[in-house]
Amino acid sequence: MKLAAPRSLTMRLALLFALVTLSTFTIVGTYLYYSLAQQLDAHDDQELLGKISLMRHLVEKANSIEAIRANPHAFMDATLGHNDLLLILKTADGAQLLATRPSAGTLPLLPISATDRTPNQTSRLNLTTSSGLPVRATAIWGVIELTGERVRIIVAHDTSDSLSMLARYSQQILGAALSGALVAALLGYILVRRGLRPTRSIAKQAQSITAQRLDQALDVASAPEELQQLVVAFNSMLNRLHDSFQRLSQFSADLAHDLRTPINNLMVQTQVALAQPRTSDEYQGLLESNTEEYERLARMLDNMLFLARADHAHVAVAREQLDCGSELQRIADYFEGVAEDAGVRLTVYAHGSVSADPMLLRRAVSNLVANAIRYTPAGHAIRLQAGPADGVTNISVGNPGPAIEPSAIPRLFDRFYRGDQARSDSASSTGLGLAIVQSIMKLHDGQVEVVRTPDQMTVFSLSFPNR
Known part of the structure; x- marks a missing residue:
């Protein structure tokens, strides 16, 4: 069902204020949300790059893959105090050597950066483990210097807290936007209503104008600058109406005068003729005199009909x-x-x-x-x-x-x-x-x-x- 637009100008402006405020807050909030998300990703990336560089160094200094499998404590000690960090070591053929948080589940296959390369932006991905844990992960090859064996080093950072913080932040932004829109609508309604007070004064002045008071103009000085042109135009319209009304009144008086003269002539002449017997010549003279008055009335009515048709553009002009x-x-x-x-x-x-x-x-x-x-x-x-x-x-x-x-x-x-x-x-x-x-x-x-x-x-x- 289509909602009808509010007829009140005050209500319309208040709703527009609310819409503008909501749009502004939404745009600013969206910018802040994505800015915070990028900062969190950058923080996670710094930690990932730091940890993966450390793990690559430990792998290089290890004696062999078997030594890593037999004694992984050096790697596990490097993750102490980082409960949100996941470390996975695998051999070149995919056999797992170490997993610091097995309960987090397995990760999808990741692109692996070369040994002499730092993982770039495309190799640092936001993923979800098999257990549903959201992480930001990256992988790199490590090479044991003594044996030349290759080890897959996978480091992932638990982003659950970051996502929760972003969710709360988005809710706060939405709440702030809706609250700001509501406040803007309320304040806009009050301010617009106060601002439109002069228009109500003008309307009150206009209500006092009647057909007998068309010469009463609206006060231009009391109108706001934006409405003065409208008030001047309204006063000009009143002047035209007043002039037309006076012309119409004068037209009615002139019409009555011009119609009364021939009718009085016809009536008086006829009454005089009927006052006593008349000869046929006298009656014939009366009829001739009356005919002149009839012709005058006919010309007047013909001219009036022409003017009426011309005013309504009913006269065909054949140029x-x-x-x-x-x-x-x-x-x-x-x-x-x-x-x-x-x-x-x-x-x-x-x-x-x-x-x-x-x-x-x-x-x-x-x-x-x-x-x-x-x-x-x-x-x-x-x-x-x-x-x-x-x-x-x-x-x-x-x-x-x-x-x-x-x-x-x-x-x-x-x-x-x-x-x-x-x-x-x-x-x-x-x-x-x-x-x-x-x-x-x-x-x-x-x-x-x-x-x-x-x-x-x-x-x-x-x-x-x-x-």
């Missing part, structure tokens, strides 16, 4: 490579009659091409031209321009109308937003035209900007990225 001059001239021709009635002229200066959806491009530019006609004094010209610049194609609509108040520019592309001068003519403006322009540019991954040029022109620029 084509369009000639800027042809498209702007088409729009200028469409608005020619309206411009003449307003006493203004439309001029086109365009070259190059643009990658855009034809219908959406025409709708965006048409909204800008309609606004420009509304605010351009009679006798002046509206300038439509287009051309490539730095990886984009700019299409701009400029008019010499009154300057836009700087305070109004940040909200200029909000839905239902209109300046005071425009609101007086709310029958001809729904306040959604510039919002639609901005949505169309977002669908094209472009942007819309408004600037006031030195020659007193208000210029709206559409930047379409080249594809």
